[in-house]
Amino acid sequence: MNITWILIKREFVERVRQRSFIVATILSMIGIVLLALLPSLLSSVTKSTATRIAIVGPDALTSNNTLVALRPTDDSLTVLTTLSKGPELPAATRTLLDKGTYDAVLVAYRSKQGALGFTYYPKSASSLQDSGAIQRDLQQAVLLADVSGAARDAVKRALDFPFDVHSLNTRYRNESEEFFATGMVYFLLIILYTAVVIYGVQVASGVIEEKASRIMEIMIGTVRPSQLLTGKIYGIGAVALVQLVLNAIAAAVAALIAGVLYGGAAVSHGTPPSPEAQAAMSRVLSEGLPHVPWATLGYLIVFFFLAFFTYSAMYAGIGSLLSKPEEVQQYSIVFMLPIIAAYLLAIFALTNPDAPYVMWGSMIPLISPLLMFTRIATVSVPWWQIVICIGLSLLTIWGLTLLAGKLYRVGVLMYGKPPSVKEIWRALRAPA
Amino acid sequence: MLEVDSISKAFRTVQAVEKLSFAVQRGHVFGLLGPNGAGKTTTIRMVLDIIVPDSGEVRWDGKKVDGDMRRTFGYLPEERGLYPKMKVADQLMFLARLHGVADDVAAKRVAELAASLNLTEKLQSTPAELSKGNQQKAQFIAAIVHDPPLLVLDEPFSGFDPINVEVVKSSIRDLVARGTTVMLSSHRMEQVEELCEDICIIDRARAVLSGNLKAIKTGWPERFVRMTAMPETAFLRAFPDAAIRPSKDGYLELTISAKTSPADLLRAAMAAGSVDHFEVVEPSLNDIYLRAVKPEEVLA
Numbered sequence: 001m002n003i004t005w006i007l008i009k010r011e012f013v014e015r016v017r018q019r020s021f022i023v024a025t026i027l028s029m030i031g032i033v034l035l036a037l038l039p040s041l042l043s044s045v046t047k048s049t050a051t052r053i054a055i056v057g058p059d060a061l062t063s064n065n066t067l068v069a070l071r072p073t074d075d076s077l078t079v080l081t082t083l084s085k086g087p088e089l090p091a092a093t094r095t096l097l098d099k100g101t102y103d104a105v106l107v108a109y110r111s112k113q114g115a116l117g118f119t120y121y122p123k124s125a126s127s128l129q130d131s132g133a134i135q136r137d138l139q140q141a142v143l144l145a146d147v148s149g150a151a152r153d154a155v156k157r158a159l160d161f162p163f164d165v166h167s168l169n170t171r172y173r174n175e176s177e178e179f180f181a182t183g184m185v186y187f188l189l190i191i192l193y194t195a196v197v198i199y200g201v202q203v204a205s206g207v208i209e210e211k212a213s214r215i216m217e218i219m220i221g222t223v224r225p226s227q228l229l230t231g232k233i234y235g236i237g238a239v240a241l242v243q244l245v246l247n248a249i250a251a252a253v254a255a256l257i258a259g260v261l262y263g264g265a266a267v268s269h270g271t272p273p274s275p276e277a278q279a280a281m282s283r284v285l286s287e288g289l290p291h292v293p294w295a296t297l298g299y300l301i302v303f304f305f306l307a308f309f310t311y312s313a314m315y316a317g318i319g320s321l322l323s324k325p326e327e328v329q330q331y332s333i334v335f336m337l338p339i340i341a342a343y344l345l346a347i348f349a350l351t352n353p354d355a356p357y358v359m360w361g362s363m364i365p366l367i368s369p370l371l372m373f374t375r376i377a378t379v380s381v382p383w384w385q386i387v388i389c390i391g392l393s394l395l396t397i398w399g400l401t402l403l404a405g406k407l408y409r410v411g412v413l414m415y416g417k418p419p420s421v422k423e424i425w426r427a428l429r430a431p432a
Numbered sequence: 433m434l435e436v437d438s439i440s441k442a443f444r445t446v447q448a449v450e451k452l453s454f455a456v457q458r459g460h461v462f463g464l465l466g467p468n469g470a471g472k473t474t475t476i477r478m479v480l481d482i483i484v485p486d487s488g489e490v491r492w493d494g495k496k497v498d499g500d501m502r503r504t505f506g507y508l509p510e511e512r513g514l515y516p517k518m519k520v521a522d523q524l525m526f527l528a529r530l531h532g533v534a535d536d537v538a539a540k541r542v543a544e545l546a547a548s549l550n551l552t553e554k555l556q557s558t559p560a561e562l563s564k565g566n567q568q569k570a571q572f573i574a575a576i577v578h579d580p581p582l583l584v585l586d587e588p589f590s591g592f593d594p595i596n597v598e599v600v601k602s603s604i605r606d607l608v609a610r611g612t613t614v615m616l617s618s619h620r621m622e623q624v625e626e627l628c629e630d631i632c633i634i635d636r637a638r639a640v641l642s643g644n645l646k647a648i649k650t651g652w653p654e655r656f657v658r659m660t661a662m663p664e665t666a667f668l669r670a671f672p673d674a675a676i677r678p679s680k681d682g683y684l685e686l687t688i689s690a691k692t693s694p695a696d697l698l699r700a701a702m703a704a705g706s707v708d709h710f711e712v713v714e715p716s717l718n719d720i721y722l723r724a725v726k727p728e729e730v731l732a
Contacts, residue, residue, distance in 0.1 A: 003503075006529045014518050214513030218574060221480050221507030221584075222530050224499055413482070 004227050004234075011206070011235020016242065025243055029250035036254030051075045051122075051130055052101075056084045056093055057108040062116065062145065066108050069141035073133055078102070084109045087119040097123050106134065116145045185377040186350060188300055191244075192370060193343045196307045199240040201335060203312040204319030205328050206232055207412075212324060216412050225412060226405040229320075233312045233401075240308060244301070296377050306393040307369035310400060311339055317404030320411030321424065342367035346374045353378040363388045365396035403428055433458055434582060434613060439478050439488030441471075448474040450637040451488070456615055456630060461608055463628035463645075464617040465717075467725055471637045472617040473510060476586050479615065480507055492582060503531055506580030510587040510617075512571045514559040520570050521555040524577050531578035538577065545573045548606075549599060565596050572600055576607060583607060585616040589623055601627065621718040631717070633724045641724040649714045656719070657686040657694060659701060659710040667704040671697060683709070 015021055053075050057063030063079045070077055082090050084107045089097075093105050104122040111117055118138055122128040140159060147155055210216045210228075219228060315335055322331065345367055349358040353375050362371035363385060372389045375381050406428055434456040441449045449471040456462040466472050477483040479490050481502045490497045514523050521542060528538035546552045549569045559567050568591065576583060588604075589597050604614060604627060618624050624631065625645070632642035641648065656677070661684045668674050671692055677685040688697065694712045701707050 003530060006526065010518075010526050014515070014522075018517070210515075213516055214509070214511045215515050217509035217511050217513070218507065218527070218571070219530075220482050221505070221509065222503055222527070413477075 003223050004230050007223065007227060007231025008235045008238065011231055012238045015236070015239045021239070025246055028243070028247055032247055032250040033254040033257070036251060037257060051103045053077050053134075054093060054096060054102040054105045055079045055108065056082050056090060056105060058084050058110050062108050065141050065145060066106065066118075066138065069144075070106075070134065070137050072137060073130070075130065087117060089119070089121050097121065104130070114146075116142050182350060182378065185296075185374060186347070188296070188377065189343070189346055189350070189370065189374060191247075192300060192304055192307065192373060193339065193346075195240060195244065195304055196311055196339055197336065199236055199308055200311040200315045200339070201328065201332070202239075203233055203236050204315035204322075204335060205325055206236065207316050207319035207408075208322050208325050208328060211320070211322075211412060220412055225408040228412070229313075229316055229401070229405055229408050233309065233316060236312065237305065237308055240304070241301075244304070248297070299373055299376050302390070303369040303373040306390065306397070307339075307342075309397045310366060310369070310393060311335075313397060313400035313404045314338075317400070317407040317411075320404070320408045321414065323414075338366050342370040346370040349374045350378065359385070363392060365392050368393055433493060434462075434479070434615065435491040435494075436475070436479065437489045437491065439475070439485040439490060441474055441478060441483060441485050447637045449478070449485075449634075452632075452634065452637075452639050453488075454630075454632045454639065454642050456613055458613050459608060459611050460630055461604070461614040461616070461628045463624040463631040464615065464634065465619075465621075465624060465631060465721055466617075466634040470634045470725075472634065473586055475634070476584055476615075476617060480505060480584060504578070504580055504582075506575040506578065506583040508572060508575035508583075508585045508588055510590065512568075514567065514570060514574065516560040517558050519556055519558055520551075520562070523559075524555075524570070524573055527574050528577045531580075533578045541577055541579065542573070545577065549573065549603065564591070565593055568592055568596060569599070572603065576603070579610075579612075581611075581613060583612050583614045585614065587618055588616055589618060589620050597623065621716065621721055625717040633721060635725045641720070645717070648720065652715045652720060653690050654715060654719075655688050655690060655692070655694065656713045656715060657688060657697065657711070658713060659684050659686070659698075660706070660708045662701065662705050662707075664704070667700045670700055 053070070055063050055066050055070075055077060057066060057079070060079075067077050067079055080093060080096075082092050084090060086109050087107060089105060089107060093102075096102055097105060103124060104120065107119045107121065109117050109119070118135075120131050120134060122131065143155055143159065144152060210219070216228075223231075318331065318334060319328070322328065328335075345358070345361055349355070349361070349371050352358060358371060358375065362368050362375050362381075368389045372381070372386065376386070407424065410423075436452060436454050438451045438453050439449060440447070440451055452471070452475060454462070464472050464475060474483060478485045479497070481490070481497050481499060492501060495501065514520070518526075524542045525535065525538055528541070529535070533541070542555070543552070546555055549572070551566060551569050551573065554562055554566050554570070559570060562570065572588075575585070583604075585604075588600060592600060601623065604616075608614060614627075616624070616627070628645055630643065631645050631648070633640050657674075658679075661679075661682055665676065665684070668676075668686075671688065673689040673692055674697070675687045677687055679685040686697075688694070698707065698710050701710070
């Protein structure tokens with residue numbers, strides 16, 4: 001059997017067998033399912049507790065107009081026969097609120113000048129939150145209240161003016177679609193960043209553990225440092241791939257469950273939400289969250305590995321120069337700085353994917369994997385830029401692995417104090 | 433046969449090993465001796481192609497040692513350890529695979545070696561769960577699991593308790609009986625004396641003494657005499673090269689040169705008083721070592 005393959009296999013099998021790995025993987029899968037189900041769980045909770053609003057008006061017509069104006073909300077509305085004498089809450093309706101028959105009372109009244117006014121009496125904080133939406137919806141009622149005949153129809157038609165959005169962006173048809181897509185890219189970017197950091201640091205601490213336990217001494221008598229390095233990086237890379245795939249499966253399952261839950265909720269609910277709300281909701285659930293283009297997911301994997309191999313070669317090289325696991329903490333800023341920079345740039349790129357610095361940055365190794373992924377996920381990128389990005393990244397990985405191999409050769413047999421810059425320089429200049 | 437041909441290695445300004453040569457016959461046990469920092473570990477690492485010598489060459493059966501060849505060698509480093517959380521059996525199988533041994537052969541060998549070293553019950557444990565002695569046994573098995581033609585042991589007895597020292601010694605003898613060539617470095621003169629046919633003493637990067645241990649002893653320019661303490665030592669005046677060595681147990685101990693006849697010394701002593709005990713002993717490796725690493729005392 002090939003030596004590197006044996007090393008990769010050991011690295012992979014031993015890591016996957018660890019209880020800590022199994023627990024962390026299960027927890028992250030559960031986390032993803034919960035996170036994905038959260039919107040639909042929340043929406044089903046809020047729907048079942050729709051605000052029950054009692055309407056009291058100065059006359060039956062005004063009360064009824066108010067009811068019509070408020071219909072677009074999800075609240076359950078009742079017009080009471082009690083008539084209002086002013087903005088005050090009539091005593092009879094107060095008892096209804098106290099008994100819990102209603103969550104809020106909306107009092108419509110006429111001022112001394114005859115203008116229409118409203119006072120909203122919510123009982124709880126959650127019904128208080130509705131007040132803004134109610135005010136918006138009531139504007140129509142106010143506008144229509146004191147006009148009649150032909151004028152009323154004219155106002156009605158004017159209020160019903162057409163407003164369509166036709167985005168010239170080929171990716172998003174409207175604002176909400178863009179919002180969800182950007183959010184998704186942001187989410188994927190966080191996954192990409194955390195995965196590179198977590199697994200990269202695992203490479204560094206894996207190297208140091210082998211040194212600290214002195215197994216390195218035994219290994220180095222049998223295999224070449226470059227083989228040890230490759231085995232470590234590929235083994236951990238395989239672990240990362242498995243974890244990412246498991247998490248993706250969890251996300252897919254969550255999306256499936258969300259779809260079922262949402263469908264069920266719509267049937268069981270007494271008053272179905274407005275068609276617009278339902279459509280928006282179902283898009284979030286059936287398309288928005290799980291709907292990431294396959295190409296984007298493919299690129300996520302590609303750029304994860306480009307970033308992972310770039311950084312883990314660096315981490316392995318630096319790790320081989322250290323002796324104790326504690327020193328990883330001490331030197332973590334050295335590990336983290338470039339990837340944090342790449343991450344911050346990618347977040348800027350998310351809001352401004354066409355900026356020149358983003359375009360050029362997406363071809364500069366070390367920061368390019370995160371930036372290019374952001375661009376590909378948000379705008380259309382010319383193919384040659386993708387080729388340059390991937391090509392330069394591969395070259396960098398090749399170079400960094402070579403350098404790391406040199407450091408490894410010197411570093412793995414070095415204990416005690418971390419090396420000086422001079423010693424590192426000497427190691428890098430030595431023939432491989 | 434292992435041939436170390438004039439190897440040198442310098443680390444920056446420090447000359448770690450300088451023009452060191454020795455040879456180890458197939459099936460022999462060779463001891464590399466020397467004080468701390470003399471260059472023993474560097475020499476061993478060059479033999480195993482872990483460090484490339486600045487000049488000189490290491491050959492095994494006439495061929496220069498390279499990566500593929502050293503894979504067949506066995507190595508027990510001075511600083512040794514195993515993966516703390518990986519089962520002992522799994523690690524031994526893993527190391528055997530790295531040495532190119534097929535799984536079924538390796539499994540048989542692991543079982544045999546574990547049985548001979550009383551480690552069978554611990555094979556399914558992790559090193560973190562083992563006592564230090566058992567960890568050392570596991571490490572020793574790791575070095576020999578692939579039945580190496582050449583076994584290199586760097587301070588094999590350091591940290592072993594006396595019982596485990598015996599266990600390891602008998603394992604080394606078994607390996608030698610099977611034809612394994614062994615090269616070891618040690619501070620423990622008694623063990624080297626017991627195991628090694630050939631030695632090389634290095635001091636400050638250079639070989640100061642090397643060759644067959646028996647030949648070194650017989651050719652050694654000094655003899656040691658241990659005899660009944662005499663009331664007065666005036667009879668020694670006839671032997672100008674005899675020197676009294678400090679003795680703890682009431683005997684008179686002398687160093688004489690090879691030119692002095694022990695029979696003449698005994699006759700002179702008997703003339704001076706009664707002698708109940710008179711013994712001529714070969715120098716121990718310890719005596720030789722102490723002389724060899726003190727270059728300021730010029731040897732005859």
